[in-house]
Amino acid sequence: MHPPLLYPDYKSTVLRAPREAPVALDIGEDELAVPDFSGARFADTDADLTRQSTAEPLGERIVVAGRILDSTGRPVRDSLVEIWQCNAAGRYRDAADRHHAPIDPHFRGVGRMLTDENGWYRFITIKPGPYPWENHPKAWRPAHIHFSLFGRSYAQRLITQMYFPGDPLLALDPIINSVPAGARDRLISRFDLPLAIEGAALGYRFDVVLDGRGSTPFEAADHRD
């Protein structure tokens, strides 16, 4: 279900993917634990990327929301969700991004929050633009938002990307196409009108299912779904 580490169509994998098979290892006590962010202070604007500056960013305002679940359908609560993305013109704030597109001084493209007790997260942001990269001639990444998730144990740690439905670049992108065909749809958000804010923003739904590895037995009592 996860992509293979060596996927030559995505050229950067060729010298970076290990050649040896991974060594099986029993999950240890440390990997059953997870960093505790429950005491961390988050501002409302940490989850609203359109209100992190003195003026609003340019672009199409959207809501991106969904649930973080484990493979048995149990919500992952109080868990850190981090996102980062480029702006509406396809430019990241990151110093390494040399794409000739304007930086939006009012858009940093960084959000974070904890899931609620039912595993929900919700961000307000700007729809990111596609941008060119040097993988192959006329290569452009489909619009995407990066997601970083911790789950309930460090064994569940996941970093992935969320895409948008109907994007013609999806069929051409080696990064999403590195995922086995039947699983690619899980990375594409769903247009979701109920999530929209009247007169302000359309909505996209993106649920994430983390591996059940490292779910501790006592949490079975948490099952409310």
Place this chain on the structure above:
Amino acid sequence: MDPERPLTPSQTIGPFFHEGLEWLVRDRPTDAKRDEHEWLVEGIVTDGNGAGVPDALLEVWQPGRPPSPAECIPDDLQRVYTSSDGRYTFTIRRPANEPAVAHITVFARGLLAELRTRLYVDDSPERVAAREELRTVPTGRLATLLPSRVDTSTRTLEWSIRLQGEGETVFFDLR
């Protein structure tokens, strides 16, 4: 019993994560301010050509450090970015020179999923080799999980990560 839900696949962290993940990157004491239980680890991430990997993120997980009081964010997870030549430093906790294990996860452009490895610090390499959980590691590759140099006077270790090729680091598939 509910049917198993299909898992969300991994994707690369890409090259532009620095701004987004930076809030958990903190400067670690290198010398004077380091307490006696903290050891400095220095190393480099290299690719299949032996070149440094300038856009990798390491997460160093060593549960049990007390939270950082100022920010109320956990201190037992360290985020470390490699420098333009692929080098990194982080610290591990090793009270009273006891054996210590740090869990290291590597993310980078070109890695479609994270790589998990461990650093074992122990005065006796034989004791590491005898550890039950490492029975699946081929003997010839065990050294990649140990420091290549130990300097007890400065409490500094050298340990590097080779993503591919000669001396490739052991990466784990957690079960």
